[in-house]
Amino acid sequence: MDTASVRTKLVPHAIRRAFGRYDHRQPSSSGVVSEFIERSMPWSRARIPMPGRLRWALWALILVEFAWGIWLATIVSGGSPCQGSICMVATLRHHAAALLACGVFCIAGLLGLIPTTRGFSKCNGTEVIGLALTSAAGGASLLGVAAVMIGALIILIVVTTFVLALTATPRRETDDARPRTPFPLAPAKRAGASTTLGAERPD
Amino acid sequence: MLGHPQLSELSVQIKQSWPSLPPPLTLEWTERPLVSVDRSGIPWIIGPAEQDPLPGSRGRTVIPRKQRARLKRIAELGVPFQRLAIAHELDPEGPVGKLLPALRTSPQPCTNEVARELVGDVPAHPGVTRAVGVLDAAVRGATSAVAINAIVNALDPIIFGIIAPTPPQDRQLCLWYPLVAWRW
Numbered sequence: 001m002d003t004a005s006v007r008t009k010l011v012p013h014a015i016r017r018a019f020g021r022y023d024h025r026q027p028s029s030s031g032v033v034s035e036f037i038e039r040s041m042p043w044s045r046a047r048i049p050m051p052g053r054l055r056w057a058l059w060a061l062i063l064v065e066f067a068w069g070i071w072l073a074t075i076v077s078g079g080s081p082c083q084g085s086i087c088m089v090a091t092l093r094h095h096a097a098a099l100l101a102c103g104v105f106c107i108a109g110l111l112g113l114i115p116t117t118r119g120f121s122k123c124n125g126t127e128v129i130g131l132a133l134t135s136a137a138g139g140a141s142l143l144g145v146a147a148v149m150i151g152a153l154i155i156l157i158v159v160t161t162f163v164l165a166l167t168a169t170p171r172r173e174t175d176d177a178r179p180r181t182p183f184p185l186a187p188a189k190r191a192g193a194s195t196t197l198g199a200e201r202p203d
Numbered sequence: 204m205l206g207h208p209q210l211s212e213l214s215v216q217i218k219q220s221w222p223s224l225p226p227p228l229t230l231e232w233t234e235r236p237l238v239s240v241d242r243s244g245i246p247w248i249i250g251p252a253e254q255d256p257l258p259g260s261r262g263r264t265v266i267p268r269k270q271r272a273r274l275k276r277i278a279e280l281g282v283p284f285q286r287l288a289i290a291h292e293l294d295p296e297g298p299v300g301k302l303l304p305a306l307r308t309s310p311q312p313c314t315n316e317v318a319r320e321l322v323g324d325v326p327a328h329p330g331v332t333r334a335v336g337v338l339d340a341a342v343r344g345a346t347s348a349v350a351i352n353a354i355v356n357a358l359d360p361i362i363f364g365i366i367a368p369t370p371p372q373d374r375q376l377c378l379w380y381p382l383v384a385w386r387w
Binding site: 031032033034036037039040041042043044045046047048050051053054057123124125128129131132135 | 263271274277285286328331335341342362382
């Protein structure tokens with residue numbers, strides 16, 4: 001005996017009588033709650049608006065990854081050589097294939113999320129996880145570029161410091177360039193003269 | 204339920220068959236969203252679940268995961284609910300404020316458009332908001348400035364299961380069983 005028939009027998013007569021007159025144009029009485037659940041959605045799937053800065057950053061990430069991916073693809077395919085320290089750092093010691101894989105995952109993920117997030121304007125819980133994963137992959141792909149840029153920045157700072165140090169006016173020179181004090185007593189003090197006026201200085 | 208022997212009989216029989224159900228309220232069924240004020244002066248909007256004024260994407264009602272699981276358990280009980288209704292607590296300081304004087308005398312039916320205006324939007328999920336905030340902060344490079352914009356709304360939606368001796372008609376007295384409630 002199935003549970004439905006047991007339930008039918010357990011349902012009191014008055015209830016069955018009431019449902020015997022039920023309007024069949026409406027959902028079946030036993031499935032009202034089930035149908036409602038099917039029509040509902042978890043709160044975490046409700047979309048929330050994304051900040052404009054994040055939206056633009058994700059679009060920019062697609063473009064940067066696209067350009068970076070093309071360059072990595074030429075290296076992986078052997079189309080362009082990867083020689084020199086800059087290329088070695090940018091590809092994290094010749095891991096161009098791994099970086100390219102990260103970049104492709106990032107671009108594919110973000111492109112896939114564009115329609116569902118309506119151009120990164122709204123997202124729900126699942127989509128924000130997808131965005132985080134693809135962004136992390138994109139960030140990993142750009143680690144070498146970031147290292148090169150940081151290195152370049154450090155070199156720039158060091159060079160700037162040296163240039164400033166070399167072109168700066170020496171301190172002694174600035175001391176001499178200082179204007180003479182107008183007081184008449186000042187020369188006497190500088191010469192180590194006695195403070196007694198009129199006294200002769202010993203030789 | 205005094206003076207409504209049919210409803211009383213129905214209530215007793217349902218209680219015997221499904222003792223886990225909470226005691227019902229006896230209220231009139233409404234086919235249109237109805238704005239009213241309860242005894243403590245809090246405004247509510249009540250209406251059929253299929254006309255929920257707070258729908259998510261594609262008109263689907265947004266329900267927290269825990270309450271959804273509870274509804275699934277209730278559905279498995281096989282209680283013969285004829286209709287479902289949703290009540291939304293309203294902020295007296297919100298758009299319903301201008302209706303309050305009229306509501307103190309009697310409940311007022313309203314259109315779906317007015318109902319949507321009164322209820323507002325689905326509050327943002329705090330977890331999703333936090334995650335988006337962290338991503339935004341990563342873009343900005345200032346993790347200390349993570350903004351949590353989730354609106355912690357203290358208003359309660361309640362979902363009722365409706366049972367009546369006959370298919371519920373407008374203004375017919377029915378048994379309203381509170382099934383799930385939550386705070387956003």
